[in-house]
Structure formats: C-alpha cells, structure tokens
Amino acid sequence: MPTRLLIKNIKTLVQVRDASVLKVSGAEMKELPCIDNAWMAVDNGLIADYGPMEDFPGVEDWKGLEIIDCEGKLILPCYADSHTHIVYAGNREGEFVDRINGLSYEEIFERGGGILNSAKRVHEATEDELFEQAIVRLREVISQGTGSIEIKSGYGLSLESELKMLRVIKKIKDLNLIPVKATFLGAHALPLEFKNNKQDYIDLIIHEMLPKIAAEKLADYVDVFCEQNYFTYEETKMILEAGKKHGLIPKVHAGQLSHFGGIQAGVECDAISVDHLEYCNDADIELIKKSNTMATVLPGAAFFLSLPLPPARKMIDAGLPIAFASDFNPGSSPSGNMNLMMSLGCVQYKLTPEEVINACTINSAYAMHLSNEVGSITIGKKANFFITKPISSYAFIPYSFGSNLIESVYLNGVKQ
Ligand code: NIG
Ligand code: FE
Numbered sequence: 128m129p130t131r132l133l134i135k136n137i138k139t140l141v142q143v144r145d146a147s148v149l150k151v152s153g154a155e156m157k158e159l160p161c162i163d164n165a166w167m168a169v170d171n172g173l174i175a176d177y178g179p180m181e182d183f184p185g186v187e188d189w190k191g192l193e194i195i196d197c198e199g200k201l202i203l204p205c206y207a208d209s210h211t212h213i214v215y216a217g218n219r220e221g222e223f224v225d226r227i228n229g230l231s232y233e234e235i236f237e238r239g240g241g242i243l244n245s246a247k248r249v250h251e252a253t254e255d256e257l258f259e260q261a262i263v264r265l266r267e268v269i270s271q272g273t274g275s276i277e278i279k280s281g282y283g284l285s286l287e288s289e290l291k292m293l294r295v296i297k298k299i300k301d302l303n304l305i306p307v308k309a310t311f312l313g314a315h316a317l318p319l320e321f322k323n324n325k326q327d328y329i330d331l332i333i334h335e336m337l338p339k340i341a342a343e344k345l346a347d348y349v350d351v352f353c354e355q356n357y358f359t360y361e362e363t364k365m366i367l368e369a370g371k372k373h374g375l376i377p378k379v380h381a382g383q384l385s386h387f388g389g390i391q392a393g394v395e396c397d398a399i400s401v402d403h404l405e406y407c408n409d410a411d412i413e414l415i416k417k418s419n420t421m422a423t424v425l426p427g428a429a430f431f432l433s434l435p436l437p438p439a440r441k442m443i444d445a446g447l448p449i450a451f452a453s454d455f456n457p458g459s460s461p462s463g464n465m466n467l468m469m470s471l472g473c474v475q476y477k478l479t480p481e482e483v484i485n486a487c488t489i490n491s492a493y494a495m496h497l498s499n500e501v502g503s504i505t506i507g508k509k510a511n512f513f514i515t516k517p518i519s520s521y522a523f524i525p526y527s528f529g530s531n532l533i534e535s536v537y538l539n540g541v542k543q
Pocket of ligand 1: 241242245352380383428454456457458459460
C-alpha cells in the first residue's frame with residue numbers, strides 16, 4: 128500500500144521552500160524558512176502538504192494513514208551530498224599514518240600511493256566486491272541523514288576498471304533507494320604506464336572511454352582533477368568539452384592544492400559545479416559570480432589534509448551561492464557525515480547554522496540538478512527527510528559536533 132503519513136507536533140519544520148527556489152545565493156543564504164509547531168503530510172512517497180498545528184487537518188480527510196507524533200523533535204530535508212567517491216576498495220589508513228609522520232599528500236602520490244594506491248585495489252576487486260563495500264558506505268551515510276548523492280569513478284584509470292566502477296554506480300542507482308548521479312572521473316590521475324606519454328591517456332579518455340560510457344549511459348557528469356602533477360587547464364578543458372559532446376555535464380576538482388586554472392576551466396565549460404576551492408582568489412569569485420556554476424566547498428577534505436580553508440565566508444559575502452559536500456573518499460576525506468561538514472562550516476568557516484543548512488540541502492541538490500526533487504520541504508518533492516531526537520533548535524545540530532542527533536530517516540516516505 129502506498130505510504131500515507133501524517134506527522135504532527137513537529138517542534139520545527141526546517142527549510143520549507145516554494146518549488147521555484149532552486150538555489151540560494153549571498154545574503155539569501157542567511158535565511159532559513161521554518162514553521163514552528165507544524166504538521167506535514169506524506170502521500171505516495173512525496174511531501175503532500177504541511178502547515179502550522181492551528182491548521183492541522185481533520186483525520187477523516189486522511190484514511191488509512193499512519194500518524195506520527197514529533198513532540199520536541201525537528202524535521203529537516205535529507206542532506207544532498209553532491210561530491211563523493213564512495214565506490215572504492217579497501218582503505219588508506221597506512222597513508223594517514225605516513226602523513227602524521229611527516230609525509231605530504233603530494234609526496235605520498237609521487238611514491239605511487241594516493242589515488243594510484245586506490246586504483247590498484249579497484250583493479251584487483253570484482254564488481255560484486257566493490258558493490259558490497261559501497262553499499263555499506265551508502266547505508267552509513269543514509270543513517271547520518273544523506274538522502275541524495277553523487278558518486279564518481281576515477282579509481283579505475285583504465286577502460287575496463289572505469290567501466291567496472293561506473294557499472295557499480297549504476298547498480299546503486301538502480302536500487303532506487305535515493306537519487307544517485309554518476310560522474311566519470313577518468314582524469315583523476317595519470318596511470319603509471321602513461322608516465323611518459325600523457326597525451327595517450329587523454330586520447331584513451333576521449334576516444335575510447337567517453338564513447339563507451341555514453342553508449343552505455345553510465346554517467347551524468349564528466350569531472351577532471353585540474354592540479355599540478357595531474358591535469359592542466361588546457362587538458363581539463365579538452366576533456367570537459369569532449370564529455371559535453373557525449374551529453375555529459377562538466378564538474379571540476381579545482382584549486383585544491385594550488386591555483387591552477389580549474390575554476391576558470393569549469394566556468395568556461397559551463398560546469399554545474401567547481402569543487403574544493405582552497406585556492407580561489409577575488410578574480411575567481413567574480414568569474415563564478417557571472418556563471419550558473421555552484422561553488423562547492425568540501426570541508427572534510429580541507430580538514431583531513433590540513434589545507435588552507437576555502438574563502439567560503441568571502442564568497443557568500445560577495446553574493447555567491449555555496450554548496451557543501453562530503454567528498455567521502457579513502458584518501459582525503461574518509462567520512463560522508465554531513466552533520467560534521469556543517470559543524471566544520473560553522474566553526475572553521477564562520478558560516479551561520481542557516482548558511483550551512485542551505486549549503487548542505489538546497490544548494491548541494493542544485494549542484495547535481497536535483498533541487499527540483501529534493502533539498503527542501505516542498506509540496507511535490509520526494510519525502511526524503513529526517514526526524515531529530517528531541518533538541519532545542521536546528522543550531523544545536525552543528526553545535527553538537529560529533530554527536531548523532533538523528534532519530535529516524537525517511538526515504539520516499541518510508542522509515543529506514
Ligand atoms: O576529491 N582531489 C582529488 N581527488 C580526491 C581525493 C582522492 C584520493 O586521495 O583518493 C578529492 O580530494
Ligand atoms: Fe573529490
């Protein structure tokens with residue numbers, strides 16, 4: 128039977144938006160529309176209606192429904208995580224210890240570790256093994272409030288292994304648990320065997336990987352790690368343009384370790400998002416401002432690698448929209464916990480609770496073309512939301528860093 132829920136006495140229904148709002152920018156990010164002492168109805172997996180308790184609907188209007196009492200608890204739309212690498216094999220805690228003992232992320236990569244370490248493990252893993260490991264991570268992030276996700280390839284770095292990763296992502300998508308977007312990141316690093324002929328690897332991406340991926344409809348986006356020792360501005364543009372010809376929309380790993388032209392390449396190729404942005408100057412901010420590209424900050428990666436912080440406060444003050452994503456991956460951010468990303472946003476970036484909630488819901492949904500489906504409490508959107516434990520206010524969520532304040536998660540109106 129289709130789910131029909133009527134939730135009453137919600138202490139605060141958070142992020143209630145009209146369907147026309149697809150992202151919020153600049154000063155708008157300080158606003159977080161809420162209804163205190165609210166009710167919400169769910170029908171057939173979608174948000175059907177809501178309002179203040181003074182207007183609570185008569186139960187006779189709602190036959191066969193389940194009534195939930197939310198006294199003292201808040202409801203938020205699930206987080207949208209627009210940048211992850213949750214399909215990978217094994218972990219890299221050895222490199223974590225190497226970094227504690229003084230090696231840098233770049234030095235580890237130069238010794239054949241980092242992304243190349245993960246690529247070796249993906250090469251050795253079967254499709255089923257990759258799927259099993261990814262599902263455990265997906266279940267974990269869902270329990271932490273994530274209700275839509277983007278997942279990248281990029282630990283394959285060969286035709287066969289990139290396809291293997293993308294087929295795993297397709298299987299996850301086909302579970303229809305939460306909305307999933309797939310990103311082809313063949314240009315994540317240069318495989319060792321192409322060390323002396325980089326252009327051959329770029330040709331492989333453009334002439335063999337992309338056509339095959341497009342033919343099998345395995346990706347929505349094409350992404351490049353634009354960085355020193357990885358891919359240049361020119362190479363990034365070449366790969367993004369080739370992806371566009373196959374109907375894939377660009378995203379870029381930009382400005383993570385140096386100022387290297389990734390932001391410019393992304394904006395010039397109409398990327399839906401440029402992500403990382405540790406190295407983002409005033410000219411970059413102006414460039415993004417003139418575009419439809421979402422500036423996406425990945426607080427977990429900057430924290431875990433002790434990088435200089437992206438100028439998120441400055442970007443919002445300049446009028447930009449900002450999204451947050453977890454970057455869940457084995458090397459630079461082995462966590463997909465969006466509650467923690469919000470705490471980092473408040474503490475390290477001086478964003479307000481309203482700003483970080485907008486960054487983790489409506490704006491991150493926009494960064495994967497899903498803000499018409501998820502990312503806010505809106506009539507007709509998917510009923511992907513979570514109920515908190517009894518708490519005093521939404522600011523208590525980023526404030527209580529490291530605590531789990533989520534009591535239950537609903538996907539398509541069904542309790543998980
Ligand atoms: O988004 N920056 C490049 N790619 C990933 C990290 C990959 C890895 O270390 O495995 C990131 O941080
Ligand atoms: Fe990443």
